[in-house]
Amino acid sequence: MLVMFPYPSGDRLHVGHGRNYIMGDALYRYQRMRGRRPLNPMGWDSFGLPAENAAIERQVHPSDWTQNNIAAMKEQFASWGILYDWSREVSSCTPQYYRWNQWLFLRMLEKGLAYKREAPVNWCPKCQTVLANEQVVEGRCERCRTEVVQKTLSQWFLRITDYAERLLGNFERLDGWPERVKVMQRNWIGRSEGAELDFELPDHGETLTVFTTRPDTIHGATFMVLAPEHPLVPRLLEGNPAREEIEGWIEKVRNTPRIQREAEERRKEGRDTGAAALNPATGERIPIWLADYVLPDYGTGSIMAVPAHDARDLEFARQEGLAVRLVYHPEDEEVTAETLIEPVLHHGVIRDAPPFDGAKDGPETLARFIDWVEEEGWGRRKVTYRLRDWLISRQRYWGTPIPVVYCDACGILPVPESELPVALPYDVEFSGRRGNPLERHEEFLQATCPECGGPARRETDTMDTFVDSSWYFLRYLSARDEERIFDSQLAAAWCPVDQYIGGIEHAILHLLYARFVTMVLHDFGLIEFEEPFSNLFNQGMITAFSEESGRIEKMSKSRGNTVSPDRLIDQMGADTERVYTLFLGPPEEEVEWNQEAVSGAYRFLNRVWRAAGKLEEAPPTGPADDELERLRNVAVERVTRDMEKFKFNTVVAALMELMNALGKALEESTASKLACEQTFDTLLQLMHPFAPHLTEELWEARGHVESLLDSSWPEYDEAKLAAARVTIVVQIDGKLRDRLDVAAEAAENEVVAAVMASPKVDQHLAGREVAKTIVVPGRLVNLVTRASS
RNA sequence: GCCGAAGUGGCGGAAUUGGUAGACGCGCACGGUUGAGGGCCGUGUGGGGCAACCCGUGCCGGUUCGAGUCCGGCCUUCGGCACCA
Known part of the structure; x- marks a missing residue:
């Protein structure tokens, strides 16, 4: 199980970001309660331009800026109640991480998969760097929307085009990927x-x-x-x-x-x-x-x-x-x-x-x-x-230094593996002047030619940050390993990733690069599999009305339509945000945040809280016990089925229905204390992935010793799902005419007899002859009067 | 232009396999609780009609005893690709 690791930007996360992590956490908790122990790591895609821009604007070092942001984001994750295994944390801007980027690059260079070539490239005048084709959207820079111009420069490329056929062919086996993502990648490869x-x-x-x-x-x-x-x-x-x-x-x-x-x-x-x-x-x-x-x-x-x-x-x-x-x-x-x-x-x-x-x-x-x-x-x-080779050179400081040196005598040479990492110097000057600050750092520039031992000049281009994210999931397995990029045996045991969760915006960029690099690692003999992610789930964006544009748009800081979780959590609790976020709409679809509707989730949680206090008052016996027990089983069945299909919105609806039934029984004292308690415990278990704080607290108050997270997911009894009596719909010529309450196990002829005895049926038939009678057991009876043609 | 997805109440959305359209929630209305407001609780809430009933899942047609669901044709919206030879 894996949620795409985020870029630690300087802005606080908003509720739109939250959707991703909340869904991932709900699934993780559910899996644990089902007795599975998935790895649930998190890390930071922490190289990138915003850090460098912040350095220029505010004179903070990108490294310090990034560290602060990571700390702030961790706090936000904690406030959402998200459980990550921080012992495996990776951060791509650390030398412990990026040295393996460099190692990967050197291996690719060795195999001819990395090469330098003079070519017309996309240049973003604002970001002062070149961009890969994938980062140009409608002729503009994917990040800052500036018009991209063409330049001819000598740059480093990765030979992704060699893998075009495999990238296409493997789709046959990628059943766990949404069709639309595959279509987008197919179009892109062209x-x-x-x-x-x-x-x-x-x-x-x-x-x-x-x-x-x-x-x-x-x-x-x-x-x-x-x-x-x-x-x-x-x-x-x-x-x-x-x-x-x-x-x-x-x-x-x-x-x-x-x-x-x-x-x-x-x-x-x-x-x-x-x-x-x-x-x-x-x-x-x-x-x-x-x-x-x-x-x-x-x-x-x-x-x-x-x-x-x-x-x-x-x-x-x-x-x-x-x-x-x-x-x-x-x-x-x-x-x-x-x-x-x-x-x-x-x-x-x-x-x-x-x-x-x-x-x-x-x-x-x-x-x-x-x-x-x-x-x-x-x-x-x-x-x-249509796919072009992946241009990875970037004329910026905050990225992985490309590990090569230029020697006047010997040409372009790879840095020997023993000298890795080529570390990024800390003491650089961020003046906002044109060009990469590394070009003005004498100490960094000076290198020794590994061939002749003479003076050489170091490459100052750094790598596209999509290189960092193309293999990070493997590093979680060996986060502290100083000897190798990752442990192949661990990779064999844990990978490919069973379930990958992330935004559709990465349909081409990250997901294409990660597939490519995984194939390369496969060809290097490090892993058995070729495809990194067996199942992919793309959650939809959260949108909101933007005052600036007057339209409903993706929630983002630049559009000024963000909703902060901080105040929401403060006022109504993290569980309210979690439940509301999951209830909003189908997880894979774009949904609009409606601040007014949040109270529905809040009320629901309050009802659960109050129900806990009423359990004591329930009578020793009650006439509605069987029905409550049936509804309990139905809820377990529905919640389990919908959790498996990621239909979180209908899971919440099922939880609310169970709560409503229990609330009614408590209100009217129609069910026994035992039945109410049992129903309530099941409700807490089913709700736990969505509302961990509230349920864990109530669970403890109920006197359970082990934590709710460690309890096992409730089972349902197939035999208890059916109601004793059912409503049969009576149609005449396909039109609804009456409803009858009959015993569930009533025989067909008994049901038909009951239908014929109905005064409404008699009235509507008005003496016409019934040519055909269709009976769907437990559901409906349709009387057809005209001869079927 | 090519490819893909989607159109259901005032709103977000439900609807196993073709079998009660509108679950659940928001909003709204009325009532209760309250000094009041809020909160909470209850009832109602697709449209038309006094009613019996009629009409209703983007539009037109078809299959079927029965269609939101299947088939054919259109319309609209969104997404991807697009001077890619």
Whole structure:
């Protein structure tokens, strides 16, 4: 059992955060009462930008700031009554933790899974650092919403794309994950099947390779388009009279924020390089263009343009007056390349492409084409992913130093394992000046080359904090182990995590990275399993009305719509917050916090409290004992079933119903003291995961010696669930006409006889004949008067 | 545009397998307790109608003795992806 570890931010937790931890704690307590002993650790995802920003703004050291926040959060956890095993606590900003990040990095470097490369990257001007693709949302920085710009920098990457196929394939076995998360990850990985095709550039002696999902439309490729950033561009522009203008334009495109470049309605911009390629299918010379609609980091950064069969290429061709040629001709109408307005997609028959004439658009034709280009030798089957390698370099101080050094003589070298951890220096200057403060820390910068022993310069980039969180669950098992990242035997015993609980906002980022790193650790031979989390539960967000926007939005400090648990706990107790939070609505759904409705939970707890005082007054015997006992059993059955399904909201409803029944029996003195006490004890047990403080106190007051948490979860007796008498619904032609109270075990014919004897039935039948009688035992009788057709 | 989820009282939401729609709670109304307020307790509360009854789970149609639930088509909202070749 595991709840995602939090970032210890400087803000106090609000009730929206609480949902996560309260659910986790309720489940943990429930599991314990069921006799299981799950590990319930907690830790801190404690590296990250806010700490550094706080340092710049308030002159507090990130480390001290973080420590204070951790202490404050621990206090809040305690005030919620959450039980964590603090002996296993981990904090990612400690050298004891991050040295294993470095160790992991070195192993990945060794295996070629970590590498440095110059590439266009996302740069957040506000955070002054690069971002991974996953951290760019709608062209903006995931954290601060600033527009991300493109820069070309030399950066460290992890080869997650090598694992794309496994990350997709394993979904088959991940039955315990919500479908929506799997769909999101599938979209993100974005697998496309197609082919790579080689185009000769006769004037340059070069080959241009493109990726296409439609190699079957090659005969319609009338021009080529390269991303302006494509490495071949300078050669193609040699001798072009407009070269200077084009280079200026390329520079402009390069500096355009991603959000603008990818905007939907944007007019495509392009330039003719003047160079030409040979279409390998037709042998024709076709022009090579540059255009901003071709992205540098997908496929090969270049395409064959088939305007007749691709909307984007058609738009561009019409705009620039480029040739259009049809490969597939629709069967139902005659279209010509000149008049084509919409591309012909996924229908039609091939003409004028000799061996393929008459072939219909479809997977078979596509396969024939790929076979053909492979035989011809200028193309091959290829799968491409949207997923990019994971960029982990960050130009910031508060993160794990990347353990490499640069030596003028020997190049880029890993820090030897024996020298780990590469510790983050404490005495750095937080001036808010541009750049990473590590770059100005001479002592940190100076290193010795492990190869030649000469002077070397230390890497100043630190790792993305998602590296920290991609394997932390394994560290809980070996939190104090100085010898290794974690103990494989313990991992074999405890992992994968049976139940992982956390917010949907991590559907892609954290959960994708953690899956990737787990696979890597598997491949290193450290663990048997490939998937870290067998079952995943994503609780929904808590929302609230925001004065600022006038809308109901996710509860957050920036939106000014938070509700503090501190005052609530002060006034009505932690159990009230817990019960209300769990009662609010379906746990996996987004729910709105309604401050007024909190009192419902408070009243319920007060009723329980008062009932304890009334037990003494119950009579020695009572006529309603059997019924109370039945309701007790029903409650146990319902609560147990719904706990297993995480339907906490209906669990609370069941608890309230049992309390209402008990309250009524006590009020009216209809049940014996023994029956009331027994019911009350069961109620306390069933309620304990939700309201631990109140129930534990009342349990003790009831004279029980062992703690309620250590008591065993109540069982129910199947035979006691059924009521002696049931209400039978009487329908005539499917319409409700009467209700009858009959003995539960009454025979079918007895029930029908009772139905026929009912005056209401008689009245509604009005002499019509009953053609058919449907009896659902214990539920209803339906009399059908018309002949069924 | 593609993919996914969801639409039920004034509100949050219940409803095993197709079988009493609205559990539980909030709010509201009335009554009790109280000097008063609050709190607490009780009763009522989907809409229409004096009533018998009629109508009601986004809309239209279908299957069925019977549909919130199954099938077909639409509408709306939310989420993911989106110039990805």
